[in-house]
Amino acid sequence: MQITLQKSDVVKQSSVQITGSKSESNRLLLLKALYPVFNLENVSNSDDSNLMTNALATNSEVIDIHHAGTAMRFLTAFFAIQEGRDVTLTGSKRMKERPIKILVEALQDLGADIRYAENEGYPPIKIKGKKLIKNKVSLAANVSSQYISALLLIASKLENGIEITLEGEITSVPYIKMTLSLLDEIGVETSFERNVIRVQPSANYHQPATLTVESDWSSASYYFSIAALSEVGTEITLSSYKENSLQGDSVLVEIYKQFGVSSSFNGNSITLKKEATVLEHLNLDLKNAPDIAQTIAVTCFALGMSCDLVGLHTLKIKETDRLVALKTEIEKLGGEVEITDKSLHLKAANNIKELVSIGTYNDHRMAMAFAPLALRVPIIIEDAIVVSKSYPTFWDDLKSIGFKITK
Known part of the structure; x- marks a missing residue:
């Protein structure tokens, strides 16, 4: 199933219940x-x-x-x-x-x-x-x-x-x-x-x-990205999350401060709020949280930032070779990417091509990591049902917060 994804009226205050980790x-x-x-x-x-x-x-x-x-x-x-x-x-x-x-x-x-x-x-x-x-x-x-x-x-x-x-x-x-x-x-x-x-x-x-299983922080990463690409003042509340999480991807809270996204916990929920964007370049070692590398790379690309991401050697043996896949798809969109067997280096881009068809390579994270880019330009996601591997309701949840999705 191929879908076209574009910005509609992303709700300034919205909430999403995410399935267990x-x-x-x-x-x-x-x-x-x-x-x-x-x-x-x-x-x-x-x-x-x-x-x-x-x-x-x-x-x-x-x-x-x-x-x-x-x-x-x-x-x-x-x-x-x-x-x-x-x-x-x-x-x-x-x-x-x-x-x-x-x-x-x-x-x-x-x-x-x-x-x-x-x-x-x-x-x-x-x-x-x-x-x-x-x-x-x-x-x-x-x-x-x-x-x-x-x-x-x-x-x-x-x-x-x-x-x-x-x-x-x-x-x-x-x-x-x-x-x-x-x-x-x-x-x-x-x-x-x-x-x-x-x-x-x-x-x-x-x-x-x-x-009780805590909700999945890897799945939360896409909403951190959406918040980073949204207008100042946009708030997204996610549940159920713990401030003292066992999940390594909870490092998102600290990382996305650098994209101008603040996080506040209230009971079993976390509210993301877009404050401002302050960086032009991002350096990160993701050896302890490699599953969020795709999300971060796309966030940087969408914001016109450059980045150097290291500690990514395990990405080559995932559902696809995620480093090669990222390079291929970002370059389709007009970006410049260099990769090694354990790192990704993105140059700042001024323009993003519209209605590019994003390959997903049987990899759920490729589909979801590129989805927030629709806040900048309309995009096409190939084999969109691949998200069922980790987050079956992802596209419905995006609709609920204001994304326009057509088949």
Whole structure:
């Protein structure tokens, strides 16, 4: 489905209820499968979380998780400890190009029985679930934090827990801390000192009967961008959000101050208000929040700002190579972008081409990151339904705050 997106009368004061965090939901769904006694509220309605839910509930021998990279990593670890269960995990064509060797080798070091069904180092994989006795493993710290979180999520069910030694500079620390905080919340004992993470074994669940998932900060990023591109005085209220969030993308509050957007918390909501734009150039290291890089790059482009974004090495192994995709689409619009394998450098642009068709590359964040640009020029979004991966109601929510969308 292709849509045309343009500015109508964006409401000066509006509110949006955003679904639960995909990151938190997928972690808690796996923990609920291990400890079935607690209930979950405000679970994400994203494709990824629905796939995770269905995969954990099925008895099928072949499980297809399509484009859901988080599910692939977390389920690899989960099924490795399901004694007596044989499962093949597969996915889309792009998923078969996304590396999983580091996680597989770490699990094999713990004693797991995992083999590659097609290409070495990539899905699909064949898993024979078994009891894992070993508890010490080392892996590179600058890889996707999802590999580390996958190991941490199953660790309390290993007979001797786990001790993970991280080698080198650690990437996406907030996501690792999120996983550890959720383990702590359900009563699992953990520690993270220097480069060593330990999780103690825990046979039982002792903590609250109901856990509520915070709304998704990555999804909130698009409204930060909309606020930044709106008239001074525009206010957007989002819920449900915590000021002391576990999610790394909550750094948006500080980053978007530089775009003239103030944030104020009231109960479980946050109100964004456009104050002023003060910068001509932005320097950011996004190694701890790479999922908001696309949103920030497009915000800068729309405001005629230049930027240097670094710490982006994990973007090459996402739903698409996000660095190449950003360069391609921004240059279609008349921008100038240089990329390396871990950075993006945008030159300030004076003019933006109208009615450019934005490719989405099977990547939900490409569609949503470029949407706020419609406040500057009409744009076309290809394959707009791709947003269902993380935020199925996104286009309806944009309509509710005044965007004009036509098919």
